[in-house]
Each structure stands twice: as structure tokens, then as C-alpha cells.
Amino acid sequence: MKVMEIIYLDHAATTPVREEVREVMQPYFSEIFGNASSIHVVGQRAKKALENAREIIANCIGADSGEIYFTSGGTESNNLAIKGIIQANKTKGSHLITTQIEHQSVLNCCKFMEKEGFEVTYLPVDHFGIVSSAALEEAIRPDTILVSVMLANNETGTIQPISEIAAITKKRGVVLHVDGVQAVGKIPVNVEELGVDLFTISGHKIYGPKGIGALYIRKGTRIFPILNGGHQEQQMRAGTENIPAIVGFAKAIELSQTELPDTSKYLTRLRDRLEQGIKEKIPSAHINGHPVQRLPNILNVSFDFVDGEALLLTLDMYGIAVSTGSACAAGATKPSHVLLAMGLKSTLAQGSIRFSLGRGNTESEIDFVLDTLAEILPKFQMTSYPEIKRELGIKKI
Secondary structure, three states: OOOOOOEEOEOOOOOOOOHHHHHHHOHHHHOOOOOOOOOOHHHHHHHHHHHHHHHHHHHHOOOOHHHEEEEOOHHHHHHHHHHHHHHHHOOOOOEEEEEOOOOHHHHHHHHHHHHOOOEEEEEOOOOOOOOOHHHHHHHOOOOEEEEEOOOEOOOOOEEOOHHHHHHHHHHHOOEEEEEOOOOEOOEOOOHHHHOOOEEEEEOOOOOOOOOOEEEEEOOOOOOOOOOOOOOHHHHOOOOOOOHHHHHHHHHHHHHHHHOHHHHHHHHHHHHHHHHHHHHHHOOOOEEEOOOOOEOOOEEEEEOOOOOHHHHHHHHHHOOEEOEOOOHHHOOOOOOOHHHHHOOOOHHHHHOEEEEEOOOOOOHHHHHHHHHHHHHHHHHHOOOOOHHHHHHHOOOOO
16 A cells, blocks of 8 residues: 655644754764763763764854753753752742743743742733833733743744843843743844843754754853752753764754744745635635744744634645644644634634645645645634534524
8 A cells, every 4th residue: 555645734843854864873882882970981981972963053042152051851851940940049939920821831831830839920911922121021020030932933933022122031131931932943042132031942943853942041040950969061950961973963953043034034935835825715714923033944824614623634635744833832722722712703813724844845835835735724614513513503504
């Protein structure tokens, strides 16, 4: 039986590991296998690879190598940033600020801290998904110790005014953490220019391996570790470093920065082709997110009277892989918290699809997706799930 060719449009969830990345990782599984904490020659070869990777990643985001701490990925980095800052500064205050559209690893971490007695302000966003800098400044109190705002949203691609926010937090003496997982490799990122204190990055969103990430921590930032154990990562993150993954991570981010201008231009062209085609073939579709301040590779679309999950499964049958939002929220029956925060009605948010493009996608694939949508969407229009029937006052569809 012939295997169906898959058109993969879910790169915001994860990306395939590039061949160049696999190649540089391979020796560290069996040849240069040492523990970087060991002082003998085998361990020091691994240590050299570790520090070289740290230098590469630091250079790619405008940091010093001593400000890069390796973790298991974006979720751990976000937890280290939030919990670590709180533990180190809890005598100064008990108030945190974030937004309603953050990744679950930030929102659930904040909810956990609420159970620990801390107060969290969840700032709203406008209909484009952008938080107001003025509203953020107004929310800062004398007991505010941390602000956490993502650079680019994982569902809509909308980019936040981080430099403006950083100027406010610096003036008010509040630590700023930014989740930059979706932004790195898609837009230029320089932590010094942004003015952030902590910045989260992840390997598997940029054609690197899963299970590896890093947290940038500006020198002088007071933070406590959340894992207890050995002295690794300047005693900030205990546990033997995953050298193969770290080496692959460094290669992936290095390639992403070298190719960024061309990749960004190419992905923008594909995204615009998809968006324009949807507008022409499905005039009732709603494009979610900011029309300009957005990543080049993400397009979030809502379709009237369509159950997004059912549409996703049907597209999958046609060999098209997409998502209804964050992969970390997959399986949830509720509409996207991001789209609801942007003011979409529940029924419209329920009918949303996220297309996230990658370097391997082609114009012919985009055209196939457009033709497929035009063919199958009429079958989904006026679906019969209860929320739509109640909203329209229809007893039978």
C-alpha cells in the first residue's frame, strides 16, 4: 500500500530535525559520550562541546555565554524563570503580572503560584491579541516582582511590544520574563535590544531535537534554582547535561540565524498566498491576529459554523496536518483561551485552525490545501453542535 504524502502545516507544534543537526549530534551518542562534569579527558571533550554550544546560542540572541542556562525545553525554562524569580524575591512582594494569552506553561505556573499565596494580574488584550503597554504600567504595584509576557503568540503569531514593556519594567524596578519560543528563528531576536531580564528558547521549534531548551538570565538578576542536585549550569539547573541535544540545539539555532532573511521572506510569501486564497475561496473566513505585527509562518483562521476539531480530522484524512491551536492544549474540548481573550465568540473560536508553515513547504502544497478547504468546508457549514444552534435559534439543521 502506498503511503500518503503528508503536507505538514503544524511547525508551531514541532519541527523535523534537520539533517545537518542530526549529523553534528551523532558523535556525542557514542564517540564523545563523556559527562561534562568529569575532569578526565573524556569528560572534558564533552565539556568543550557544551561550552562551545553555549557560546553559539548566546551569540545568536545577543547574550553573553555566561547568561545561557540549558534546560529540558520551553516549559522548564518558563517554570524556572517564574518560580525562580519569585523564590528569590518573595520578601520584596507577592504580585505577578502576565497576560490572558500566554502559553499554558506560563498560565498554569501562575495558577500554581496563586495557590501558594501570590496574587496574579492577567492582563487582557485587544482584538488583535496585543497587550496595552499603558495597561501594564498601570497594573504594576509596589509589591509587583515579576512581569511575564510572550514575544510572539503560539496560536496567532501576534508579536507583542516587548521593548516598550521592558522600558516600563526597568523604570519601575520589576523583573521582565519573555517567552520567546515561537519567535526565535522566525524574526530577529536580540535580548539586549529588547531589554528583557529572562528569555525562554526551545530547540524543537527550530528544527532541533526535542527535550532541550535554554533560559537567558541577565547578569545580576536574582533568581533561585527550582531543581536540587549537582552543580551543573552554574548551580542553576541540576542534572547531567544532554550533550547530544545541546550540540544539536546550537547547530539548529545557528542555521536559523544564518538563513533568517531568506527563510522569513519565503514563509511570508507562502503565508500570504494561503491567506489570500482563503479570503478568495472562503469569503466568510475570519483571520485572527494582527495583520502586520505577526510572525511570517503562522496563520490562524476561524470558519463560521464549523467544528475545528472535526475539520482538522478531515484535513488529516486528506494528508494535511494542522492544529486547532496550541499542541500543548490538544485534546481540550474548550475553545482557545487566546481567541476568547481576543473577543471571539465561543462558536467562532471553536471553528479555528492554525496553519504554521515551515521551510519545507511549497506553493503547490498551499494550493492543494486551498482546493481541499474549498471542497470540504461546505460539508461542515451549519454543523449541529448545540452552541451554534442556541446562538442561531435553530431547532433543526
